[in-house]
Amino acid sequence: MSHHHGMTFLHGIQAMCKHDTTHEGRFGRMFPNLPPCYTHPSTLQALGKKGGPMDGGLGRNPTTTIPMGMVFFGQFIDHDITLDTTSSLDRVNDADATQNFRTPSLDLDCIYGAGPEASNYLYRNGMHLYTAKEGTALSTQSNQHRNHDLTRTADGTAVIGDPRNDENRIVSQIQLAMINFHNHVVDHVISEHGYNANDLKKSSVRKEVYEEARQLVTWHYHWIVINEFLPVMVGQPLVNKTLGQGRKFYTRNRGYIPIEFSAAAYRFGHSLAPQKLKVQKAQTHDFELFGATLGFGFSPITDNKQVVEWEVMFDIDPANPAQRTDKLDTKLPSDLLALPFIQEGENSLATRNLLRGQSFLLPAGENMAAQMGVDQVTIDKVLNHIDTSAPGLDFSNGVPLWYYILAEAECVGKNVGNANQPGEGLGPVGGTIICETLLGLIELDSTSFMSQNRNWQPTLPSTGGPGTFTMADLLTF
Ligand code: HEM
Numbered sequence: 001m002s003h004h005h006g007m008t009f010l011h012g013i014q015a016m017c018k019h020d021t022t023h024e025g026r027f028g029r030m031f032p033n034l035p036p037c038y039t040h041p042s043t044l045q046a047l048g049k050k051g052g053p054m055d056g057g058l059g060r061n062p063t064t065t066i067p068m069g070m071v072f073f074g075q076f077i078d079h080d081i082t083l084d085t086t087s088s089l090d091r092v093n094d095a096d097a098t099q100n101f102r103t104p105s106l107d108l109d110c111i112y113g114a115g116p117e118a119s120n121y122l123y124r125n126g127m128h129l130y131t132a133k134e135g136t137a138l139s140t141q142s143n144q145h146r147n148h149d150l151t152r153t154a155d156g157t158a159v160i161g162d163p164r165n166d167e168n169r170i171v172s173q174i175q176l177a178m179i180n181f182h183n184h185v186v187d188h189v190i191s192e193h194g195y196n197a198n199d200l201k202k203s204s205v206r207k208e209v210y211e212e213a214r215q216l217v218t219w220h221y222h223w224i225v226i227n228e229f230l231p232v233m234v235g236q237p238l239v240n241k242t243l244g245q246g247r248k249f250y251t252r253n254r255g256y257i258p259i260e261f262s263a264a265a266y267r268f269g270h271s272l273a274p275q276k277l278k279v280q281k282a283q284t285h286d287f288e289l290f291g292a293t294l295g296f297g298f299s300p301i302t303d304n305k306q307v308v309e310w311e312v313m314f315d316i317d318p319a320n321p322a323q324r325t326d327k328l329d330t331k332l333p334s335d336l337l338a339l340p341f342i343q344e345g346e347n348s349l350a351t352r353n354l355l356r357g358q359s360f361l362l363p364a365g366e367n368m369a370a371q372m373g374v375d376q377v378t379i380d381k382v383l384n385h386i387d388t389s390a391p392g393l394d395f396s397n398g399v400p401l402w403y404y405i406l407a408e409a410e411c412v413g414k415n416v417g418n419a420n421q422p423g424e425g426l427g428p429v430g431g432t433i434i435c436e437t438l439l440g441l442i443e444l445d446s447t448s449f450m451s452q453n454r455n456w457q458p459t460l461p462s463t464g465g466p467g468t469f470t471m472a473d474l475l476t477f
Contacts, residue, residue: 030249030258030433031368036361037398044358046392047403048351050338053390056331058275060286062324065424069313070232071272071325072170073471076178077225078269079164079171080110081441082262104255105445106225106438108218110162111178116210121159126206127186127213129179130159138300149301150176156300167341169279169294173308178217181474185460186213216460219449222442223458223469226450230438233268234431235414235421242435247443249372250436255444258437260368263360264401265433267353268426271406272325275333280309281320289335296340316472327423329410330386330403353402364397365404365429374428378412382427385411405430 048054081104113119116126124130132141135151136159150158150172158166158175165175189212190200199205230239250258276286279294283305287293293305301307311317326333336349346352369379386407388395399407405426414425426434442448449456458469460477 027259027262028252028256030260030436031363031371034363034367034371037358037364037367037400039354039358039397039400040394041355041358042392043394044354044400045351046390048337048348048354050334050348052337052350053387053393054330054332054350055334055337056271056275056326056329058334060274060276061327061329061331063272063327063424064324065421066232066272066325066328067314067321068274068277068323068325069170069174069310069471070229071269071274072168072174072313073229074233074266074269074272075167075171076110076165076174077106077229077438078266079162080106080108082257082266104257105441105448106218106222107445107447108161108178108214108221110160110165110175111182111217112214113161116207119161122161125200126203127210128183131176131179131183132300135159141300141302144304145301148173148176148307150179152300157298163298166299167297168289169297169306170277170289170308170313177310177475178221181477182213182217184477185216186210188460189213189216215447218447219456220458220460220469220474222448222450224471224474225438226442227468228470230435232425233414234426234435235416237415237417238428238431238435239439242432242439247436247440249432250440253444255441257441258433259360260362260401260433261437263353263357264362265405265426265430266437267402268328268405268409268430268434270332270336270349270353271328271330271409273333273336274326275335278312278323279306281312283312289333290340298341310472310475314471314475316476327410328406328413328425329423330406354400357400357402362401365399365401365408367398368401369404369408369429372429372432378428381411382408405433 046052111129113122116123122129124134130151132146132149132151136153137146137149138152138154138156141149150160150166152158157163158172160166160175166172186209189209193209195205195209200209226239274289276288278286287305290296293303295302295306311320311322313322315322332350339347339349346355366379366383369382382404383399386395386399386403408427408429409423409425411422412427413420413422414427414431420427425431443450445451457467460469460473462469462473464470
């Protein structure tokens with residue numbers, strides 16, 4: 001990164017001249033040859049504003065196929081692989097020079113930090129991770145509440161590998177569930193080896209237990225991403241095709257985060273997010289994701305009603321299917337168009353996404369679709385579906401990539417074999433970017449089962465029997 005430092009003042013121009021493809025731990029481009037699409041910022045603001053065409057209002061418009069928990073698991077995956085604290089909304093950003101603060105692999109560094117030595121404050125005995133139950137918790141918090149929370153400093157800040165995983169109540173509880181899963185796997189490994197308290201006094205034994213547990217956790221997590229998350233979001237046929245015939249557009253030999261993924265496609269989750277939801281079986285009405293009952297993000301558990309019961313998020317109990325997410329369409333929950341925790345600057349998440357994509361010089365959606373080989377009938381269907389009648393909209397230069405991907409999901413949707421399911425997952429452009437990036441990140445990670453042993457199958461107990469493992473199994477292990 002050294003030569004970039006000396007030329008910081010050239011960033012904007014550099015980005016237009018060349019795309020650097022050599023640096024590890026950075027963003028890059030999947031489609032470096034497509035020209036950027038310029039949309040007047042007033043169009044982006046008119047599109048993304050509260051009360052504008054992307055405002056989904058206060059109600060719910062649920063899918064039939066996507067369990068609610070999947071959207072927050074999706075957010076958790078995102079935080080595992082991306083963190084960009086240096087780019088700016090109002091100047092051009094050079095994708096290749098923007099440092100990605102997360103390592104570009106699904107290595108659960110949001111759970112493990114830099115490991116038991118470098119991040120020792122996250123660990124109890126070099127093997128287990130702290131939760132509020134055993135670690136520090138707020139003195140004002142009752143025992144009952146702390147038993148269901150992340151460990152926190154005196155001012156309520158969660159002590160975790162990635163602060164964003166406390167951003168809303170559900171993702172915070174997923175972070176806790178992943179920590180608990182790791183802790184249970186540690187106990188499982190100890191009992192499999194038959195280690196007693198004396199054995200565990202040796203730091204070499206504890207280190208071995210930790211490493212084995214971390215690998216088991218990570219491999220089962222990758223299994224879920226490939227065999228459950230991706231099929232739900234992009235459809236099984238696309239996953240099979242990408243695995244079977246190889247990636248076509250994510251083709252470097254090192255893992256990286258394409259800007260097309262982080263600044264556009266993977267922000268699809270913002271449309272699936274609920275304005276309101278239930279977090280417990282017995283709750284008779286929905287609570288706002290950001291509201292008085294569930295809290296406004298980055299806050300400790302202060303009410304029994306905030307403790308998530310996983311049966312309402314994932315299909316754990318066949319007799320009681322989980323809630324479904326909102327439709328994947330061009331609408332976002334109204335609350336996300338006025339984010340409570342952004343005090344200064346643009347507070348509509350939709351407008352932020354559109355400005356961010358533009359500042360990273362993303363191409364128009366229809367140009368990317370054509371380059372991918374999507375048939376013209378499908379491209380025209382998406383373009384005709386986009387409503388340009390709202391005041392202030394001008395897409396004469398092309399449709400911003402994120403908006404195109406949402407429109408495509410709304411009118412084409414995921415492919416499930418003989419049919420497509422509009423509103424139930426991503427269409428060809430969004431699906432391909434996400435499928436290739438997540439599979440590429442796992443395949444190019446030298447520690448993953450996909451690179452160490454592609455025939456590996458889950459070894460932890462599962463309700464579906466050998467060769468299966470789901471979020472429901474992870475949460476009930
Ligand atoms: C549910 C509530 C959520 C909230 C309040 C939220 C909020 C945010 C905010 C404020 C940003 C930074 C926007 C910017 O300035 O560019 C962001 C970025 C992002 N979000 Fe979300 N998000 C949520 C859920 C999700 C979900 C469910 C997904 C995906 C499944 C997702 C994917 C992303 C991605 C990929 C980025 C860019 C990350 C980066 O490159 O650093 N988000 N989100």
